Amino acid sequence: MTTLIDNVFNGLALGAVYALVALGFVIIFKASGVMNFAHGSLLLLGGYLTAVLHDAIGFAAALALSVLVTAAVAGAMDRFLLQAGGGADPHTAAVQTIVTIGVDIVILTDLSRRIGGDLLSLGDPWGDSVSGLGPVTVADSRIAAIAVSTAVIAGVFALFRYTSWGLSLRASAEDVEAAALMGVRLVRVRTLAWCLAGALAALAAVFLAAFPAPGLERTTGQIALKAFPAAILGGMSSPPGALAGSLLIGLTEALVAGYQSELTLLGEGFGSVAPYAVMVLVLLVRPTGLFGAKAAIRV
Amino acid sequence: MSERFPRPRAVRLGRTLALVAVLCAPPFYLDAFWLRIGLFSMAAAVGAVGLGLLSGTAGQLSLGHAFFLAVGAYGYVWLAGEPGPGLPTALAAVLAVLLAGAAGGLFSPVAGRVRGIYLGVATLALVFLGNHVLLTADSVTGGFNGRSVAPLEIGGFSFSSESELTVLGVPFAAEERLWYLGLALFALTWFTARGLLRGRPGRALAALRDSETAAAVMGVDVARHRSAAFVVSSMYAGLAGVMLALAFRRVVPDYFGLVLSVDYLAMIVIGGLGSVAGATAGAVFVTALPLLMTRYADQLPLVAAPGSTDGGVGPTEAARYLYGALIVLVLLFAPDGLHGLVRRARARLRERRGGSPPTDTTPRHDPPRPAVRAKEPTP
Numbered sequence: 001m002t003t004l005i006d007n008v009f010n011g012l013a014l015g016a017v018y019a020l021v022a023l024g025f026v027i028i029f030k031a032s033g034v035m036n037f038a039h040g041s042l043l044l045l046g047g048y049l050t051a052v053l054h055d056a057i058g059f060a061a062a063l064a065l066s067v068l069v070t071a072a073v074a075g076a077m078d079r080f081l082l083q084a085g086g087g088a089d090p091h092t093a094a095v096q097t098i099v100t101i102g103v104d105i106v107i108l109t110d111l112s113r114r115i116g117g118d119l120l121s122l123g124d125p126w127g128d129s130v131s132g133l134g135p136v137t138v139a140d141s142r143i144a145a146i147a148v149s150t151a152v153i154a155g156v157f158a159l160f161r162y163t164s165w166g167l168s169l170r171a172s173a174e175d176v177e178a179a180a181l182m183g184v185r186l187v188r189v190r191t192l193a194w195c196l197a198g199a200l201a202a203l204a205a206v207f208l209a210a211f212p213a214p215g216l217e218r219t220t221g222q223i224a225l226k227a228f229p230a231a232i233l234g235g236m237s238s239p240p241g242a243l244a245g246s247l248l249i250g251l252t253e254a255l256v257a258g259y260q261s262e263l264t265l266l267g268e269g270f271g272s273v274a275p276y277a278v279m280v281l282v283l284l285v286r287p288t289g290l291f292g293a294k295a296a297i298r299v
Numbered sequence: 300m301s302e303r304f305p306r307p308r309a310v311r312l313g314r315t316l317a318l319v320a321v322l323c324a325p326p327f328y329l330d331a332f333w334l335r336i337g338l339f340s341m342a343a344a345v346g347a348v349g350l351g352l353l354s355g356t357a358g359q360l361s362l363g364h365a366f367f368l369a370v371g372a373y374g375y376v377w378l379a380g381e382p383g384p385g386l387p388t389a390l391a392a393v394l395a396v397l398l399a400g401a402a403g404g405l406f407s408p409v410a411g412r413v414r415g416i417y418l419g420v421a422t423l424a425l426v427f428l429g430n431h432v433l434l435t436a437d438s439v440t441g442g443f444n445g446r447s448v449a450p451l452e453i454g455g456f457s458f459s460s461e462s463e464l465t466v467l468g469v470p471f472a473a474e475e476r477l478w479y480l481g482l483a484l485f486a487l488t489w490f491t492a493r494g495l496l497r498g499r500p501g502r503a504l505a506a507l508r509d510s511e512t513a514a515a516v517m518g519v520d521v522a523r524h525r526s527a528a529f530v531v532s533s534m535y536a537g538l539a540g541v542m543l544a545l546a547f548r549r550v551v552p553d554y555f556g557l558v559l560s561v562d563y564l565a566m567i568v569i570g571g572l573g574s575v576a577g578a579t580a581g582a583v584f585v586t587a588l589p590l591l592m593t594r595y596a597d598q599l600p601l602v603a604a605p606g607s608t609d610g611g612v613g614p615t616e617a618a619r620y621l622y623g624a625l626i627v628l629v630l631l632f633a634p635d636g637l638h639g640l641v642r643r644a645r646a647r648l649r650e651r652r653g654g655s656p657p658t659d660t661t662p663r664h665d666p667p668r669p670a671v672r673a674k675e676p677t678p
Contacts, residue, residue: 035416037561081627095634098568098626101561105623113616225423225557232420273431276424280409283421287412 005136007258008251013142013207015250016149020204021227022234022242023156024197029231030173031193033093034082038100039201040221041107046070046202047122047209047216048111054123062123067202074198077103079191112218119215128211141210152203153243156196169193226253229279234291241291249275322482326475327467332594334474335546336587341481342542344582345488347566349535351578355567356496357528358508360415363406363422364563366429367399367533369555371540374398376550377439379449388451392541399537400530407526426557433552445551448544451480458545477545484542488535492575495531504528505573569629571638580637588625592618 021043028036036042049066050059057065081103082096126141160166168189172179180186201224208223209216230249234241257271282290325337350364374395377383386394403410406425413421433440440446450459450473458476495501503524506514515521544550562585570581593615633640 029416035419081631084631092634094568094572095630098565099630101565102623102626102630105626106620109616109619109623113613228420228423232417270431273427276427280421280424280428283413283417284409287414288417 002135003258005134006138007254009136009138009142010258011251011254012247013138013145013250014254015230015247016146017204017207018223018227018230018250019153019243019246020149020200020207021224022230022246023153024200024204025224025227025231026234026242027156027169027193027200028197031169031190032078032082032096034096034100036100036197037097038077038104038107039197039227040224041104041111042070042074042198043201043205043208043224044111044216044218044221045073045107046198047205047220048115048120049202050122050206051120051209051216059123059125063203063206067199070202071195071199074201075191075195078194079187083187083190108218108221111221115216115218119217120209121215122206122209124206124210126210139211141207141212145207145210148203148207152200156200157240159196165189165192226275229275232289233279233282234289241289244290248278252278323479326478331472331474334478336590338474338477338481338546339543339590340583340586341485342539342546343563343566343586344485344579345542346536346539347563347570347578347582348488348492348575349532349539350563351567351570351573351575352492352495352504352535353528353532354564355572355574355578356501356508357504357525359410359525359528360419361422361529361532362419362557362560362564363425364532364536365555365557365559366422366425367402367536368540368543368559369429369433369550369552370399370402370533371395371537372544372550372555373433373440373446373540374537375541375544376446376448380446382438388449389453391449392451395541396534396537399540400534403530403533403536404526406533407529410529411522411525423557423560426555426560430552430556433555440552441550443552445549447549448547450548451545473548480545481542484538488538489575489579492535496575500524500527565626569626569636571636574638577636577638580641584629584637589618589622592621 021039025036025039028034028039046066046069049069050062053062053065056062077100082099124141126139126144129140130137131140131143160170168179168184169192171182172184172186172189176186205216205220208220226249227246230246231242232245233248234243234245252274253271256274326334329337346364346368350361353359353361372395375388375391378386378394378398379388379391406422409421410418434443436442450457452458458480459473503514503519506517506519507521507524511521547554566581566585567578568581569584570579571577629637
């Protein structure tokens with residue numbers, strides 16, 4: 001029983017962090033139709049900045065600064081590299097998706113060179129402390145991950161729901177031409193979406209590198225790949241869906257890894273690929289994810 | 300392109316012969332390094348043509364191409380090797396291609412239902428699940444260390460360095476022999492894919508890409524064509540996998556990861572979506588460039604010698620920087636890829652020559668719609 005609670009809690013914490021990444025991913029897709037392959041690099045950039053700055057200016061300031069810088073980099077990437085070509089080309093989104101691959105290669109190469117084989121500590125205040133929670137002990141960083149993610153995600157939903165930017169974003173995701181005719185500044189709305197996604201990625205890096213993970217390494221960015229199935233499971237067009245999908249992915253991964261010994265038939269390390277198996281099964285039943293809007297086709 | 304300007308038959312024949320001669324010459328003049336680049340490029344071109352058919356023409360985004368390459372490569376290794384049935388290698392190669400096609404067919408329940416970006420990520424799952432199988436099914440795949448590849452043998456002629464062969468005073472080792480095999484297989488791919496694209500199936504797929512509803516109304520069987528595109532594309536991937544296995548002489552699971560899938564996607568977009576020539580150009584660009592730059596990067600300014608520890612930029616990193624930057628630059632200045640770049644350069648050249656601007660009477664391939672698309676247009 002304790003193992004089960006342990007695993008469930010681990011899964012929720014993992015899912016909450018995936019949700020931060022997946023949400024950014026979905027926001028970018030909603031705003032621009034681009035699959036951002038550079039998301040892992042942005043995440044790594046955020047983590048790296050926090051790691052090198054926290055000694056000098058303290059954790060909170062370092063985190064704030066790295067979130068800002070990562071947001072700025074993401075925004076600049078969208079504005080100067082992706083949108084520079086203009087939107088007239090019919091396969092713009094596909095081309096821009098590939099441009100993010102190029103950007104990813106450049107950022108990742110540079111960060112890998114700087115990080116090398118090191119494990120960087122982010123200097124987060126939770127360290128390796130644990131708390132007793134009923135019958136189980138859990139790492140404080142995990143509790144913080146759940147709390148912070150929940151708060152931030154609620155904040156992002158509030159942004160969508162109550163600000164004019166959120167309204168503009170939803171309108172342009174619904175119908176670009178109509179939104180433009182209504183006076184939505186597409187370029188600005190879109191760039192802001194990229195900034196927000198970058199900020200979320202930088203924040204997620206903190207929890208991905210915190211205890212019980214050993215620290216920030218150059219492969220940390222690859223975790224962003226787990227956000228793909230999370231975002232898809234929930235339905236690309238639905239931010240609450242991304243949240244539900246992330247929790248499902250986190251739970252699946254933690255449970256399969258936790259009960260590894262009873263699942264030897266599936267091979268060692270199945271935990272890390274189980275999310276993909278779950279995703280394919282879900283897509284077979286619901287081709288647009290659990291919460292995705294079914295595209296209406298009118299003729 | 301020659302049909303746009305009908306030339307005398309003799310000129311066309313001469314051009315074709317010249318092209319064939321140029322393609323056949325390298326083994327006599329270049330060393331193994333260049334030949335290997337050529338082999339990898341040819342294999343990549345075959346795979347990229349397959350992906351171009353699926354994602355460029357049929358508009359089905361696939362990130363799972365690495366999986367089908369792996370099925371081809373490992374299929375060949377297992378079928379031709381020990382442990383395994385130990386079939387004749389030529390038969391094993393054919394069966395491996397069919398196996399990859401069958402794998403694509405098995406995926407069609409998903410491919411037939413799931414669209415756009417959902418399909419892209421569903422195929423991404425194939426790569427990760429496939430990699431897991433490659434790592435754990437030791438008896439078939441050799442696990443983490445992979446397996447060595449049995450050299451291909453057709454009618455007693457072996458594509459390896461074992462037997463000695465000298466042609467016109469040039470010793471023919473594995474690379475030289477594989478070069479001609481690669482050329483033959485690439486030619487096969489080129490003509491079959493162009494035939495498919497220009498014929499009825501190609502038009503049906505393009506119609507599906509532009510609007511499924513309209514295509515269905517015109518009598519295109521949507522589900523059948525969608526899965527057929529997947530099967531055919533997987534077979535090209537399988538063939539590319541076999542070619543890669545032969546060129547590498549050893550297959551390891553690490554190679555067939557997400558990076559490879561993304562590379563293939565980059566090939567078809569950089570080359571220009573929806574054309575066989577574009578996919579080929581993109582494949583050469585993406586395959587050859589990193590290899591060349593890694594080899595010559597130490598001659599660039601500001602690049603530290605390999606192995607130095609002063610934190611400078613090493614040749615490998617410099618090559619990666621340049622490669623990433625080049626992808627961005629090419630697409631920034633030519634969003635329609637290398638194919639579009641060449642087409643525009645040609646048109647400009649023709650204008651400067653004083654010829655009339657091209658009045659296209661021949662049907663030109665329409666610029667394809669994106670493979671990544673948010674929703675069905677609702678007019």
